[in-house]
Amino acid sequence: MKRFFGLIRRDLVLAVRQGSAVTLSLCFFVIVVVLFPLGVGPELSVLARIGPGVLWVAALLSCLLTLDRMFQADFEDGSLDLLIIGPLPLEILVLGKVIAHWLTSILPLIVITPVLALSLNMPTEGIWTMSLALLIGTPTLSLIGAIGAALTVAMRRGGVLLSLLVLPLYIPVLIFGAAAVEAAIGQLPATPHLLLLAGISLGSLVVGMFAAAAALRLALD
Template sequence: MNSFLALLMRDMRLAYRQGSALTMTLSFFVIAVTLFPLGVGPELDVLARIGPGVLWVGALLACLLTLDRIFQADYEDGTLEQLLMGPLPIEFIVLAKIMAHWITSVLPLIIVSPILAISLNLHSDGIWAMVISLLIGTPVLSLIGAVGGALTVAMRRGGVLLSLLVLPLYIPVLIFGVASVEAAVALLPMGPHLMLLGGLSLGALVVCPFAAAAALRLAVE
C-alpha cells in the first residue's frame, strides 16, 4: 500500500511540476468548448440545448490528449521497467497511474466545467447534474484510456491509433453522461443514468487494470 501511495504521489508531483501540461489541457478544454458558440451561433436556446453534449465531448477530447502521457515518459526513460521489477503488482502500478491521471488531468476539467456550463446558458439544475455525471463517469475515460495508452506505448506514432482504439469505447459514457444532464434539465429522474454511469465505472475498474497490465508486459518484454 505504501509503494502504491508513493507511486501515486510521485506521478501527481511530476504532473504538478510540469505545470504546463495541466494548463494546456485546461486551455484546450476551454477553447474547444468556446468554439461551439462561435460555430453554431450565439442563440441561447440552441446553446442550452447542445450544452451538455458539448461539455462532455470537450472533456472527452481533452482527456484523450493526455492519455499518451500516462505511460509514455516512464517507458522512454526506463522508469517503467524499474517499476515493473519492483514489489508492486503491475495491476496496482497501472491503477496508481490511472488515479494520478484522473486527479491531475480530468478533475481540473470537472472543476471548471460549471463556469463553462454557465457560459453555455445551461439550466442551473443541469449544472449540478453535469458535475455529478462527470464525477461518476470520467473515471471510465482514464481507465479505458490507460489500456489504449499501454497498447500504444511502444509505438512511435501511437497517438492516432490511440484515438481510434479508445474513442469507440468512450461512446457509452458519452451517451449516458449527456442523458443524465438532459434528464435533470427536463426535471426527470436522473438516477437511472447515473447508476448506469456508475456501473460502467465499476466495470471498467475491474477489467481495465488487468488489460492495461497485460499490454504493458507486452510493451517491455
C-alpha cells in the same frame, strides 16, 4: 500501500512541476467549448440544447491529449522497467498511474465545468447533474484509456492510433453522461443514468486494470 501512494505522489509532483499536462488539457477544454457558440451562433435556446453534449465531447477529447503520456514518459526514461521489477503487482501499478492521470488531467476539467456550463446557458439543476455525472463517469475515461496507452507505449507517434482505439469505447459514457444532464434539465429523474454511469465505471475498473497490465506485458516483451 505506502509504495502505491508514493507512486501517485510522485506523479502529482511531476505534473505540478512540469505544469504542461494540467494547463494543456484545461486550456484545450475551455477553447473547444468556447468555439461552439462561435460556430453555431449565440442563440441561447440552441446553446442550452447542445450544452451537455458539447461539454462531454470536449471532456473526452481533452482527456485524450494527456492519455498517451500515461506510461510513455516512464517507458522512455527507463522508469517503467524499474517500476515493473519492483514489489507492486502490475495491476496495482496501473491503478496508481490511472488515479494520478485522473487527478492531474480530468479533475481540473470537472472543477471548471460549472463556469463553462453557465456560459452555455445551462439551467442550474443541469449544472449540478453535469458535475456529478462527470465525477462518476470520467474514471472510465482514464481506465479504458490506460488500456490504449499501454498498447501503444512502445510506439512513436502512437497518439493517433490511441485515439482510434479508445474513442469508440467512450461512446457509452458519452450517451449516458449527456442523457443524465438532459433528464435533469427536463425535470426528469437523472438517477437511472447516473447509476448506469457508475456501473460502467466499476466495470471498467475491473477490466481496465487487468487489460492494461496485460497490454503492458505484451508491449514490453
